[in-house]
Amino acid sequence: MKPTPSMEDYLEKVYLLIKNKGYARSADMASLLDVNPSSVTKMIQKLGEMGYINYEKYRGITLTTKGEQAAKSLVEKHQILEELLRRIGVDEDKIYHEVEGIEHYISDQTVERLSNLIDFFNKHQAIQNSFMNFRNNEKKHF
Numbered sequence: 371m372k373p374t375p376s377m378e379d380y381l382e383k384v385y386l387l388i389k390n391k392g393y394a395r396s397a398d399m400a401s402l403l404d405v406n407p408s409s410v411t412k413m414i415q416k417l418g419e420m421g422y423i424n425y426e427k428y429r430g431i432t433l434t435t436k437g438e439q440a441a442k443s444l445v446e447k448h449q450i451l452e453e454l455l456r457r458i459g460v461d462e463d464k465i466y467h468e469v470e471g472i473e474h475y476i477s478d479q480t481v482e483r484l485s486n487l488i489d490f491f492n493k494h495q496a497i498q499n500s501f502m503n504f505r506n507n508e509k510k511h512f
Contacts, residue, residue, distance in 0.1 A: 371420060375474035378444050379403065380413050381422060384431050385441030394431040448473055450485045457491055457498065459505055 373381065383402050387394035399410045414431060417423045422437035433441060451469045460468060491498040 373417070373420065373422070373440065377413065377417060377420075377422075378440075378474055380410075380417060381433075381437060381441040382444045382448065384423060384433060385438065385445055388433065396431070399431070443478075444473070447476075447478075447481050450481055450488065453488050454484050457488060459502060 380399065380403070383399055384394045387398055387402070391398070396407055396410045396414065399405075399414075400407045403410070414423060414425045417437070418425050421434055422440060424432045424434060448469055451473055452465050455465045455468055456462070491501075
């Protein structure tokens with residue numbers, strides 16, 4: 371069974387907490403996701419049943435190999451989308467929210483192609499500059 375978008379958010383946050391703090395606790399998750407601790411407990415139990423995490427009360431949350439692979443992929447997807455939105459000139463204060471809105475609904479193949487586009491812009495900065503000039507001159511507000 372594939373994780374739901376909500377489950378993906380939890381996996382991503384667990385991964386980032388462990389990477390940044392060395393551990394992840396339910397209280398940290400509740401604070402980061404702005405949810406009740408009981409909601410975290412329920413989701414952690416579901417993710418545990420699916421083989422993504424290990425959880426021991428009062429000991430914290432760890433990722434299984436399967437969970438770490440899934441979470442790392444989600445974080446990479448998030449980073450690629452953020453970078454692309456920056457490259458095409460999306461306002462910085464909107465990027466995180468925009469990425470959160472689309473990251474769960476695009477395929478791995480699409481993310482790979484977007485990553486290719488970023489790499490292309492990296493290798494051909496003049497083309498990116500030309501695109502930005504075009505965008506700035508043709509800017510339409512929705």
